[in-house]
Amino acid sequence: IEFPEKRKLKFVEKTPHPLFGIKIRKMPKQLIDIRGPEDTLTYLLHKQYGIRALQGGQLRFGHFEMMRSGINRKMNESRCFALWRIDNPWKPITKKGQGHRMGGGKGNIDHYVTPVKAGRIILEFGGKIGFEEAYPILKRVAAKLPFKADVVSQEILEKEKLGAEALRENNLNPFSFEYCLKNNIMGCKQWASPYDFLWFGKYR
Structure with missing residues (x-):
């Protein structure tokens, strides 16, 4: 088992920090960012355990903090590690103030989110720890996310892949x-x- 340099989940910045002189542009909703399946980042780097999104959704800074504090508090740093598999909040979400009339252009940037598609691995957890011990720590965090998510291991991912292939062949x-x-x-x-x-x- 290879342990990363920093074993706990890192603090995530609330807003992105652009280069000097570059203004952050407002963006359209662009819901294709959360529609459909994730094509690439659906595997576990360390071949142990992780949290996987079952639906598309958007993660705010508060969700990152909930995951970070929930896992860092429960894990034993001497034999466990956790790492992010998603980017910091980068997509600007605009909002108009309460009581404003319609019109007047797009509102100001209110907060930033990270869009996630179904099947994306959100974070990884591992070390000298069994699935029975890791499951309750990860399940408690996965249940609080704004979309359906489950706890997976390398074995579960391999079984699902084989099951899908067998179903397609025997249909x-x-x-x-x-x-x-x-x-x-x-x-x-x-x-x-x-x-x-x-x-x-x-x-x-």
Whole structure:
């Protein structure tokens, strides 16, 4: 087991710090940042345990602090470690003051968030510790996140991958969501969302 240099979760900055002379621009909602599955960062670097997002969502500074304090307080630093697998809050969210009339342009930046897609590993936990001991620490934190999340281990991820492959190979029913949509069975195309053609009903 390789331990990182700093074993506890690092403090996360509330706002990004741009280079001198660069102004942070306001951004549109851009909900595609949280739609659909995560394509790349779905594996565990240290092959032990972690928290995985089951839905898309946005993490604010308060959520980072909740995870950091919840795990750092419970973990034994001499034989455990934890590390972030997501970026610091970087996406600006604007808000208009209470009681303002409509119009007048986009509001001022209120806070920053980190968008997360389904399947993304949020943090990793490991060391000389078993899954039975790590599970309650991680589960308590995962339950407080603003979207559904679960605790995973390397074994769980491998079993899920094998199970999905076996299901695809042994499936005898030709009428899958993808088949029905591509062949416009019962005229279902007119009711389908553009995202249904991308992920075939698995994500919205």
